[in-house]
Amino acid sequence: MDKRFWQTRWQEGKIAFHESVPNRHLVRHFMALSLSSGSRVFVPFCGKTADLDWLLSQGYGVSGIELNQDAVGEVFERLALTPDVARFRGLTRFSGKGIVIWVGDFFELSALDLGSVDAVYDRAALVALPAQMRTKYVRHLQSLCPSVPQLLVSYDYDQGKMEGPPFSLPEEHVRSLYKDIYEIENLASVDIYGPLAERCSGREESWILRPIGQS
Numbered sequence: 001m002d003k004r005f006w007q008t009r010w011q012e013g014k015i016a017f018h019e020s021v022p023n024r025h026l027v028r029h030f031m032a033l034s035l036s037s038g039s040r041v042f043v044p045f046c047g048k049t050a051d052l053d054w055l056l057s058q059g060y061g062v063s064g065i066e067l068n069q070d071a072v073g074e075v076f077e078r079l080a081l082t083p084d085v086a087r088f089r090g091l092t093r094f095s096g097k098g099i100v101i102w103v104g105d106f107f108e109l110s111a112l113d114l115g116s117v118d119a120v121y122d123r124a125a126l127v128a129l130p131a132q133m134r135t136k137y138v139r140h141l142q143s144l145c146p147s148v149p150q151l152l153v154s155y156d157y158d159q160g161k162m163e164g165p166p167f168s169l170p171e172e173h174v175r176s177l178y179k180d181i182y183e184i185e186n187l188a189s190v191d192i193y194g195p196l197a198e199r200c201s202g203r204e205e206s207w208i209l210r211p212i213g214q215s
């Protein structure tokens with residue numbers, strides 16, 4: 001999926017992926033990461049998710065990156081924060097109390113830009129990408145924040161029955177992408193719910209990824 005695809009989705013309001021309340025896997029399983037209060041969580045491809053608000057409300061700092069600037073503006077409006085805005089190379093950095101969101105391409109973000117983070121929360125980021133982009137995503141994510149644990153929310157459905165995004169990410173793909181870096185545990189597998197359930201049936205899954213040797 002190229003950048004134009006996503007900008008068009010935002011312009012046309014075709015954002016069924018957006019949930020008005022914090023994601024149920026996040027709320028149920030985030031504590032499995034055993035982070036201490038004040039830890040910083042990186043949320044790639046963050047859109048305008050209410051998950052950011054939830055993470056802040058739990059005492060975490062959040063860093064995100066998102067292509068669409070209006071979505072990021074909405075997050076700050078919702079949080080009643082006036083962002084400090086700064087340009088960095090091709091990216092724009094919106095920051096406020098506890099939160100930094102980069103506007104631009106995830107693949108252009110560097111570890112220096114991002115700074116230190118303690119965990120990754122991936123909901124609808126990896127599954128937003130077609131299979132041929134996944135290795136590039138995983139490698140770049142590792143270059144940004146190596147050796148931090150991750151909560152991953154993904155879908156497993158018959159890809160022959162529906163075109164992505166979101167793309168199906170069966171267990172063997174999760175394992176083959178991350179097996180060299182993480183110990184991988186499935187935390188939940190529930191029927192797909194919400195608007196996506198009208199398009200396909202399958203499983204929505206959450207995974208905890210713990211850096212090998214650190215658990």
Ligand SMILES: C[S@@+](CC[C@H](N)C(=O)[O-])C[C@H]1O[C@@H](n2cnc3c(N)ncnc32)[C@H](O)[C@@H]1O
Pocket residue numbers: 003006007017018019044045046047048049065066067068104105106107123124125128165
């Ligand atoms: C399926 S949505 C998920 C959004 C959010 N995680 C959520 O749960 O609502 C994928 C998001 O990734 C953004 N996106 C896609 N490609 C991107 C890229 N290369 N860099 C940054 N953001 C990207 C899109 O604009 C879109 O908002």
